[in-house]
Amino acid sequence: MISPRTLRNLKKELRSSALAKLGIVLVLAMILVAAFAPFIALHNPTNQDLEENNLPPLGFSRTTEETSSEMVNGSLEIVNETVRINATASHPLGTNSLGQDVYSRAVYGARTSMMVGVLGTVLAAVLGVSVGLVAGFYRGRVDDALMRFADVSLAFPSLVLAIALIGLWGRAAVDVPDPFVALGIVDPVRAAFGLPTGMPDSFVLPGTVIIVVGLVNWVWFARIARGEALSIREEEYVKAARALGASDARIIGRHVLPNATTPILVLATIQVAAIILLESSLSFLGFSGTTLSWGFDISQGRGYLSSAWWIATVPGLAIVFAVIGVNLVGDWLRDALDPGIEGEGGV
């Protein structure tokens, strides 16, 4: 599938581009964090502890006015006292208003973002590429009908369309058992490192969100695939295949699709980033089926921006790094696989 020449180009491009390296590091880090979240998180991200709410991150402190009443000489006196709350080592990035560990929530949020980003992109790609290949290969009325439908769906703002679809279908979510917890290796490992045990035994996959982001973003794949199919169908080897008696399905699958993979792959990486952002927007607005999401955490921290900025800032930075990382990887793939486009992303 991947020819040695392609591999060479990928390596060459990687050597010459520092940004590509950075992108790969960021994406790999995110994948590892998402996969091994139960080992990396410090606390169960859903555990609440109202005694320890709004704790600041290490190196910061927070002051709060505490009011107490005291009996002084027979009369009740109200005393306002400024109390300084210091960070604790067990919550290095602080806690939110419910006393949940901000760092652990960010770690688990990576899972949601990755799952929605990758599965949503796969769905969008399968739908869009199928439609686009058929439209471009058959042209004529089929093409007109499919692509006008695509144009119409593109006319809706994607966030509004997504909210409308979620409103229609509800916020269905699937509980996926956490494989590491199910294997029973999480607690012993955590205990060995002296970490609190009792991590969540399942992970909420926001099913509706995945389907919706796929349905909202398929158009981009359809357009790219159609463009490729339009040019590849005119290639001599397609004519040659037909002269040897190949069926349309075979020509599309064997000759058109493999020669269209490069732009589709590049688009797919960039779409992962776009879908991560879309998922964050949806959960920020409260349209996701899960509460373990960066967007949801930002919306939680929004009210505390002046007093506890870290609640929204930490997941916000996570989104920034994830999107930058994925986009840098996309640039790298584009520069390496498609020498026709002069790289803007390369350094």
Next chain:
Amino acid sequence: MTDEILKVRNLTTRFFTEEGQVNAVESVDFDVRDGETFGIVGESGSGKSVTALSLIDLVETPGRIVEGEVWYRDADLAEEHRESHPDAVDGDYVDVRQLPESTRRWLRGPAFATIFQDPMSSLNPSITVGEQIAEAVEVQRRARANPRRTRSRTQGYGLGRLLVDSVVPSRDYVSEESHERAVELLERVGIPDPEQRAEEYPHEFSGGMLQRAMVAQALAGEPDVLIADEPTTALDVTIQAQILNLLRDLQEEEDMSVVLITHNLGVIARMCQRVGVMYAGEVVERGALEDVFQNPVHPYTEGLLGSIPDIEDPAPRLSPIEGNVPSLLDSEMGEECYFADRCPKAMESCLHRIDEHEAESTVDDAAHHVRCVLANREYDESEALGPEAKQEVITDD
């Protein structure tokens, strides 16, 4: 006579473009005999390639085969369709154009194979050469094993499977025998070290090697008729000779018929037993090579032969045919002979539609047909069209 593998009658292909109707191929008749090479020669835009594509029914929109019959000899097919498609069967012959689409597709490969002009772009750059040939072998092996000629030769190879295959490479569809046969075929067409070369991608082959690979792929179905559409045009002169030799050797060994399409008269003279000369979508002269090349009747054929340099008798100047190929737009084509405005022997009788006439033949068992009034009369100077009259031929429609 039953030694014709292919009889083409009244084949007419038109393109319906935005500028109007283009008559690319007009009432073409010719026969191809068993084991012979039939040449089709003509200048660019005379309809040679469209004729080839029409034979295998691969004309793409906006083009359409308007009418005509392509009779192919296959006793089994004829027997099978005698009841269901009585119009499409005549003795041992079937009219390919009237058969159902699935049968027509089935015929591509095992009956007709095609080699195209540009070998560089005729192979899929993302699949190894061996794999592509093996796939052609496999498809056609399954086609032969499936006498009902249904679509099931692609069974187990639906779009879903194809999508999976494009992600997960697998060779399950193509059997081990087909891979061995592909290597055999590569060896047949003179590719050194075929096992090694089969694993390589098209960009690692030279042009001549790729054309050999194309020939190997065409041989995969053991075709009765090999259609070679300008097989040597994109190649170096030295490689051209090799490919032509290869085609001739293979033709003898395989007992195939070859339809060779070219604009190169030298190639025709060297390869063909019979030849058809095309001009403006029509076959203007056809017959045995000796008749057409030594005693040409049509002034266009004469003109073509006169524009080749002769090494024995180097003329100071070649005598090219004056003027240009006429427009093939229907609205701009008149009733008169299409060659009249360029013809040195145009006469008044050329101003109406010319049918095919039988001309004198020096070869037994080979008719000589000419689409020209000169077939059965002599040129008469008193009737000649002057330059003004010729000019009118161009402008009056």
